[in-house]
Amino acid sequence: MSTTAEGPSFEQPGHFEFTAENLERANAHIAKYPTGRQASAVLPLLYIAQEQSGGWLPRAAMDHVAGLLEMAPIRVYEVATFYTMFNLRPIGRYLLQACTTTPCWLRGSDAVVEACERKLGIGLGGTTADGLFTLVEVECLGACVNAPILQINDDFYEDLDGPTTEALLDAFRGGKPPVPGSVIGRQGSEPVTGCTTLLEPSEDPSIRHSREGGESRASGVRSGSPGAPLPRG
Amino acid sequence: MPKLTIDGSEVEVPAGYTILQACEHAGIEVAHFCYHERLAIAGNCRMCLVEVEKSPKPIASCAMPATDGMVVLTGSAKAVKARKGVMEFLLINHPLDCPICDQGGECDLQDQAMAYGFDRGRFEENKRAVRDKDFGPLVETHMNRCIHCTRCIRFLTEIAGVQELGATGRGEDMEITTYIERALGSELSANIIDLCPVGALTSKPYAFVARPWELAKTESIDVTDAVGSNIRVDSRGPQVLRVLPRANEAVNEEWISDKTRYAIDGLVRRRLDRPYIGRERKREAEWSEAIELIAERLKRVPGERIAAIAGDLCDAEAMFALKEFFTGLGAASFDCRQDGAKLDPRCRAGYLFGTMIAGIENADACLLIGTNPRWEAPLVNARLRKRYLRGGFRIAAIGPALDLTFQVEMLGNDGNVLNAMTADHRWATVLRKAKNPMIVIGQGALSRADGARVLGTARRIAESCGLIRDDWNGFNILHDAAARVGGLDLSFVPGPRGLDTSGIVAACKSGAIEVLYLLGADEIDTSDLGAAFVIYQGHHGDRGAGRADVILPGAAYTEKDGTYVNTEGRVQMARRAVFPPGEAREDWKIIRALSGASGRPLPFEELRGLRRQMWEKHPILAQADVVTRAAWGPFGEAGPVDAGPFEYPITDFYRTDPISRASPTMARCSELFVNGRQQAPARTGTDG
Numbered sequence: 001m002s003t004t005a006e007g008p009s010f011e012q013p014g015h016f017e018f019t020a021e022n023l024e025r026a027n028a029h030i031a032k033y034p035t036g037r038q039a040s041a042v043l044p045l046l047y048i049a050q051e052q053s054g055g056w057l058p059r060a061a062m063d064h065v066a067g068l069l070e071m072a073p074i075r076v077y078e079v080a081t082f083y084t085m086f087n088l089r090p091i092g093r094y095l096l097q098a099c100t101t102t103p104c105w106l107r108g109s110d111a112v113v114e115a116c117e118r119k120l121g122i123g124l125g126g127t128t129a130d131g132l133f134t135l136v137e138v139e140c141l142g143a144c145v146n147a148p149i150l151q152i153n154d155d156f157y158e159d160l161d162g163p164t165t166e167a168l169l170d171a172f173r174g175g176k177p178p179v180p181g182s183v184i185g186r187q188g189s190e191p192v193t194g195c196t197t198l199l200e201p202s203e204d205p206s207i208r209h210s211r212e213g214g215e216s217r218a219s220g221v222r223s224g225s226p227g228a229p230l231p232r233g
Numbered sequence: 234m235p236k237l238t239i240d241g242s243e244v245e246v247p248a249g250y251t252i253l254q255a256c257e258h259a260g261i262e263v264a265h266f267c268y269h270e271r272l273a274i275a276g277n278c279r280m281c282l283v284e285v286e287k288s289p290k291p292i293a294s295c296a297m298p299a300t301d302g303m304v305v306l307t308g309s310a311k312a313v314k315a316r317k318g319v320m321e322f323l324l325i326n327h328p329l330d331c332p333i334c335d336q337g338g339e340c341d342l343q344d345q346a347m348a349y350g351f352d353r354g355r356f357e358e359n360k361r362a363v364r365d366k367d368f369g370p371l372v373e374t375h376m377n378r379c380i381h382c383t384r385c386i387r388f389l390t391e392i393a394g395v396q397e398l399g400a401t402g403r404g405e406d407m408e409i410t411t412y413i414e415r416a417l418g419s420e421l422s423a424n425i426i427d428l429c430p431v432g433a434l435t436s437k438p439y440a441f442v443a444r445p446w447e448l449a450k451t452e453s454i455d456v457t458d459a460v461g462s463n464i465r466v467d468s469r470g471p472q473v474l475r476v477l478p479r480a481n482e483a484v485n486e487e488w489i490s491d492k493t494r495y496a497i498d499g500l501v502r503r504r505l506d507r508p509y510i511g512r513e514r515k516r517e518a519e520w521s522e523a524i525e526l527i528a529e530r531l532k533r534v535p536g537e538r539i540a541a542i543a544g545d546l547c548d549a550e551a552m553f554a555l556k557e558f559f560t561g562l563g564a565a566s567f568d569c570r571q572d573g574a575k576l577d578p579r580c581r582a583g584y585l586f587g588t589m590i591a592g593i594e595n596a597d598a599c600l601l602i603g604t605n606p607r608w609e610a611p612l613v614n615a616r617l618r619k620r621y622l623r624g625g626f627r628i629a630a631i632g633p634a635l636d637l638t639f640q641v642e643m644l645g646n647d648g649n650v651l652n653a654m655t656a657d658h659r660w661a662t663v664l665r666k667a668k669n670p671m672i673v674i675g676q677g678a679l680s681r682a683d684g685a686r687v688l689g690t691a692r693r694i695a696e697s698c699g700l701i702r703d704d705w706n707g708f709n710i711l712h713d714a715a716a717r718v719g720g721l722d723l724s725f726v727p728g729p730r731g732l733d734t735s736g737i738v739a740a741c742k743s744g745a746i747e748v749l750y751l752l753g754a755d756e757i758d759t760s761d762l763g764a765a766f767v768i769y770q771g772h773h774g775d776r777g778a779g780r781a782d783v784i785l786p787g788a789a790y791t792e793k794d795g796t797y798v799n800t801e802g803r804v805q806m807a808r809r810a811v812f813p814p815g816e817a818r819e820d821w822k823i824i825r826a827l828s829g830a831s832g833r834p835l836p837f838e839e840l841r842g843l844r845r846q847m848w849e850k851h852p853i854l855a856q857a858d859v860v861t862r863a864a865w866g867p868f869g870e871a872g873p874v875d876a877g878p879f880e881y882p883i884t885d886f887y888r889t890d891p892i893s894r895a896s897p898t899m900a901r902c903s904e905l906f907v908n909g910r911q912q913a914p915a916r917t918g919t920d921g
Contacts, residue, residue, distance in 0.1 A: 059413070072396030077412040081401035 010089055013053075016060035018068075022048050026068065038069045042079050045069065046086060055095060055153075056087040084138070092127045092134035094172055097151040100137050103144035108161055112148050113137065115165035132173065145189035146182055155180035159192075237303035252294035252305055253281050261307055264316060264345045266323075266430045267382035268295035271486065273391060278323070278382050280345065282315040283307045291315040313349070320349040325356045326405075327431070328377045335373075336432030338445040342380065363408055369416025370901040371423045371491055372434050379409055379433035385425035392488070393419040394618050394638025409433070416905055419638075420611040420886060423495065424488045427477065438495055438898045439475050443467075451810035452479060454797050455493040456546045456790045457893060459712035460590070460612045461799030462489045466791050466810040473497050473791050473811055483591045483860075484799065490611040491902065492886065492893055497791070499896030503774045505786035506815025512767075512782045520816065520826075523783050528830035530748060530766055536563020540737040540746045543569040543725050544753030544771065545714030545890055548795025548807065549854055550840065551787075551820035552716070552725050553847045555752055557835055558828045565731030566746065569720025571756040572882060573734050574676045575684030575869075576710070576717075578726045581853075583688065583868030584718065585802040586613075587706035588671045589860060594620050596707065598667035600660060601630040602651060602691060603879035604675025607637050608886040609713040610800065614638070627667075629660050632677070632879040648874035651687065654694045664698035671707035672700065677882040679710075682875070689869030701865055712800040713882055713889070715790075716753075719798040722853055741765035751777045752820070753787065755891050770823055772813070773891035786817035789892060793819040794840060796847075796854060803860045804853070 018026055029044040042065065049061040057080055066076040080086045087095070096116055100109045113124070116135050120128050127134040143149050146158035150165065157168055159182045171178050186192060236245045237255060244259040251274070256263045267278035276296035283294045286304035291312055294305070306312055324346065331337045363376035381400065386409065389398045395418055397411050411417070417425075426434050448467040455462040455476070462485040465477045476497055478489040508523035509515040531539065541559050543552050547569070556567060570576055576584045588596060593616040606614040614637055620626050621639040629642040631650050644650050644660060654661050664670040672694060678687045691708070694700070700707030712718060720726075727733050732740055734757060740746040741762040749762060753771035759780040769781035772789040790797075792813040798804050813819065821843055828835045837843040848855035887903040888894045 074396055074399035074412060078399040078401055081412075082403045 013058045013060050016049070016053065016058055016064045018048070018064065019052060022052050030069070039071050039075070042069055042071065042076060043083070046076070046080055050086060055091050055093075056089060090127075092132050094133050094152050096133055096135045097138040097141070098124075098135065099139070099141045099143075099147070099149045099151070101140040101144075103140075104148040107147035109148040111162040112150055112160045112165045115162040116150075116169065119166050119169050133169070146186075152177075158182045159184045159186065235299050235301040235303070237299050237301065237305060239305045240307055246299055250299045252283060252285070252292070252297050252299050252303070255299040256283075256294065256305070256307055263294055263307055264349065265295055266341060266345075266380060267384060269384055269387075269428065271392070272384060272387040272428075275383050275387065278380065279319045280316060280323075282312060282319065284309045284312040284315075317349045317351065320346060321351055321355070323380050324350065324354065326361050326377070327380065328360060330378070334375070334378065334432040335435040335440060336378075336429075340432060341430035361405055366410050367414050367416070368411070368434075369422070369905060370898060371437055371495060372417065372426060373437040373440055375433055375435065376408065377433075378431050380431055381407055381409065382430055383409070384428040384430070385409060385434060388425050388428055389417065389419060389422070391622070392615055392618070393421040393424075394615075395419045395422075398425075418906060420490050420492070420607060421488055421615060423491045424478070427487075436475065436494075438498060443469055443474050448474060449810070451791075451808050453791065453810060454805045454807040455489065456715035456797060456807070457492045457496055457890060458490065458610050459715055459717060459800040460484060460610045461715065461797055461801075461803060461805050462493055462612060463805070464489060464493060468791070468810045471811050471814065473500055483589070484801075484803065485612045486615075488612060488615060492889070492899065495898045495902075496890075496893040496896045498898050499773070499892040499894065500789055500791060501814075502897070503891075503895040504814050504817070505772060505774055505778060505784055506813075506817055507786055508816065509778075509784040510782070512780070515784070518783075520818075523785060524827055524830045527768055527783055527785075527827060528832075531562060531831050534747045537565065537730070538746055539564045539748040539750070540566035540732060540740070541568075541725075541750040541752060542571060542734060542737060542754040542757060543567075543716060543720050544751070544755055544777070545571060545716050546790060546892070547716040547720070547753050548790070548793060548797060548820065549716075549719040549723060550795055550843055550847065551752060551824065552720055552723050553851075554821045554824040554828075554835060554843060555750065556723060556725055557846075558824055558831075558833070559750070560728070561828075561833045561835075562831070565728035566733075566737050566740070567725050567727060567731060568734040568737065569717060569723075569725040570734055571714070571754055572676055572680045573684070574679040575688055576679060576721060577685070577688060577868035578721045578724055580866040580868040581722070581802065581863035582706070582708065582865045583692065584710050584712075584721050585863055586673075586709040586711060586800040587863070588709050589801045590616055592706075593617055593671070594623075595705075596620060596667075596669045596671045597626055598663055598670040599626065599628045600654070600664060600670075600672045600694075601628065601632070601635075601641070602672060602674045602687070603632045603678025603681075603881070604630075604673055604711050605632070605635055605637075605677075605881040605883065606673065606675075606711060607635070608881070608883045609675060609711055611886075613711060613800075627663060629663075632675075633881065646878045648683070648687075648876045648879075651690055651694075652873045655690060655697060661694070661698060664694070664700070669705050669707065670698060670700055671709055673709040673711050675711050675882065676713055677880050680882065681877070681879070685870035686872045686874050687869075689871050690874050692867075692869050706862060710800065715797050715799070718800060718802060719796065719854075722798055722802075722851055723847075738762065741767075751781065753777070753891070770820060771891065772817065773895055775891035775894060785823050786813070786815065787820040787823060788813040788817055792817070796844075796857075798854070801860050802853075802863065804855075804857050806857055 026045050029041040030038050033040040045065045050057045053061055062076045062080055063073050066073040098113045120133050124137045141149050148160050150157045164183045234245050239259050246255040246258050253263050263281045265281040267275045274296050276293050281294045282291040284306040285292050365376050366374045386398045390396050401408055401410055426436050447469050451466045453464055453466045455464045463479040463481040465479050467475045476494050478487050480487040508518045510518040618639045629644050631644050633646050674691050695708040741749055748766045751769045755775040755777040767781045768783050769777045770785040770787050772787050778784050790807055791810045794809050795807045825835050885903050885907045887899040893899045
């Protein structure tokens with residue numbers, strides 16, 4: 001995994017402590033479990049710690065969580081290294097996770113990865129010199145119907161191909177992240193060629209047609225990540 | 234009691250047994266790597282697959298409980314095929330480096346590959362490569378060979394009680410590591426080398442030294458502490474190459490401490506291999522010359538002006554011979570308590586670990602008095618931890634702060650706390666209410682000036698808190714010297730008008746003692762022994778030899794047949810694995826020769842004769858491997874204990890005796906773990 005602690009050296013911060021606000025969130029998670037079973041809260045706490053540290057988990061943060069949960073530090077390292085969603089080395093402001101599992105691959109994920117690599121001048125696992133982007137390859141993100149997918153931080157961008165990926169990266173670099181969801185404008189997982197059924201509003205008044213709701217286009221396929229989007233920068 | 238059929242024969246096993254245990258119960262061996270009877274079940278190697286009727290898939294027998302009516306087939310075509318498949322997967326990433334692997338010849342993977350391996354690999358991709366880890370000066374790692382059985386992790390977590398090792402990453406990226414690259418901080422760490430079923434964890438000091446089939450194996454007893462761990466000494470020619478544990482449920486289970494295992498490289502360094510004469514300028518001498526010189530001296534000195542001190546590694550035979558010889562000369566000043574512990578030889582129950590090591594598992598409350606079992610007896614500490622993990626076991630300690638790998642209530646470091654135990658201290662109530670309470674008194678508490686009163690107070694606690702019953706003995710003295718209980722059993726203590734250790738040292742200074750015989754005694758203060766004629770008989774050029782006027786080279790514990798009595802009072806026989814180096818001789822023979830030259834020959838010619846006499850005079854030593862409960866009686870002194878703080882007797886676990894002090898491996902451990910220099914300097918091939 002490209003975001004493990006292996007690889008070129010980098011600086012580990014010497015100290016980490018939860019902010020008062022995050023400590024409160026952490027304690028809320030700890031309180032869910034019976035006394036003596038605090039270790040169960042390790043995953044949410046690590047996630048909060050990763051959020052606070054700018055998207056990656058320094059060792060000091062893992063040690064802090066271990067202390068808070070009265071776990072041996074090695075037990076926390078085991079958990080943090082097991083799950084690929086914990087990054088153990090610093091990452092760019094935008095973490096690009098390109099899905100290359102079979103459905104995305106069949107639908108052209110190679111072009112998406114290639115576009116990222118060409119546009120950013122980095123390989124898989126690399127971070128751009130300006131610290132803006134980190135590109136990694138991931139397994140199935142669970143949005144195969146809208147393949148290929150690129151997850152950028154907490155949001156999914158779908159139905160990509162080479163040019164649209166480049167445009168997407170340009171938009172991020174320009175500081176104007178586009179609305180998440182399908183880049184070809186389809187809603188949810190409706191057919192690419194347009195809807196063929198349920199074209200008329202239902203006559204049953206209890207069923208509300210989503211087009212009437214005026215919700216944002218991507219509401220049906222928001223990513224399922226826990227917590228708020230990562231504050232960055 | 235479930236009844237099941239294994240390979241056609243019906244067996245009945247205790248409830249809670251797994252299929253694998255049931256198979257072993259029925260005498261059928263099932264191949265396995267990760268399963269170990271003393272560790273938690275992990276079930277991750279999959280080697281123990283068996284076929285169970287009505288089950289669609291093969292079952293990992295180590296993790297499946299045996300139930301009534303099960304029909305198990307361990308050797309069916311399906312089971313064997315499944316195991317062959319597992320073996321092929323295990324070998325995918327395992328390097329084919331058996332010819333250069335230290336585990337070769339005693340490797341579970343090698344052995345089982347003979348039974349289940351395929352004759353060629355079908356995996357055409359590259360094998361994975363894993364960086365080797367630095368686990369400190371004892372454990373060498375070859376991580377490419379690891380099959381991830383996690384035995385090492387489970388041992389350190391459960392039994393050693395140091396949570397430092399873990400499995401990071403997942404799938405193909407899984408690695409056994411400390412993650413932050415540090416040496417394993419446990420006195421039992423090297424046991425993971427024995428547990429490792431492959432060559433991933435091997436012995437660093439023993440690396441590339443020998444093959445198992447070259448070694449002569451001798452079953453013996455360890456002397457680096459008073460536990461009397463059962464060991465196997467592996468030697469080739471004149472040298473002991475390694476020490477491995479032998480299973481003994483009552484003593485060390487199947488573990489040994491790192492000192493037991495690795496102090497042996499001290500056996501070939503700083504050895505006394507021939508007699509020496511001279512105090513300041515020592516010169517090599519012949520045996521006859523040295524013996525005559527001593528005999529001459531002894532003839533001129535009256536009995537009351539000679540004394541003998543026995544060291545911590547002495548065998549009972551040597552102490553018995555010396556005591557007989559010197560008593561014949563009229564001497565009364567003997568002592569085997571180099572540290573000045575006020576142990577009372579009058580009552581055997583007053584100097585034994587009465588609960589016994591295995592008995593700890595039946596206790597439910599424990600009070601430690603001035604003892605740090607983690608360093609004084611790591612395997613006793615492992616038993617305490619084992620009992621602690623089962624729950625319902627309260628432990629408290631009087632003494633300086635401790636880290637015993639389990640929770641200990643610190644009651645303070647003050648003699649007054651001990652005094653309060655005989656009155657209304659809340660822990661006195663805990664002991665009184667406990668079903669099987671125990672107290673452990675360390676040598677640190679007994680070697681205080683008021684040690685005799687500490688002992689007396691402990692006796693009062695034992696009597697008033699119900700520690701002494703017909704069915705339970707909760708009074709324990711924890712010794713740290715292998716020879717101590719044997720010496721006390723032989724009454725190697727001052728006779729009428731005799732002097733004890735400190736008295737002897739003072740009398741040497743004042744001139745009241747003219748001849749001092751140090752039988753391997755290195756822990757006494759030899760800086761000012763006045764003009765006394767000092768004879769040192771021992772195996773290492775340590776503190777005692779430095780001051781000696783005559784040095785008689787003796788045999789270390791691996792070089793003689795000897796009797797040792799452990800802290801429980803268990804009599805065990807150590808056996809000779811190699812011959813003493815050079816001119817050195819077995820200790821009792823030296824004393825026998827000396828007695829002959831002095832004109833008072835001891836009445837035995839061979840070891841058997843010596844033992845027969847020893848057993849006649851001290852029948853307790855005749856019962857090997859049996860512990861008989863000693864009768865309770867008066868010992869210690871009455872009166873309150875002084876208020877001062879306690880001190881633990883061992884300040885450096887890795888360097889406690891002449892052998893371990895001569896050991897470079899122990900020196901490295903001491904540097905790293907005791908002096909806290911975690912980062913060992915990088916060494917190159919030409920360094921040292």
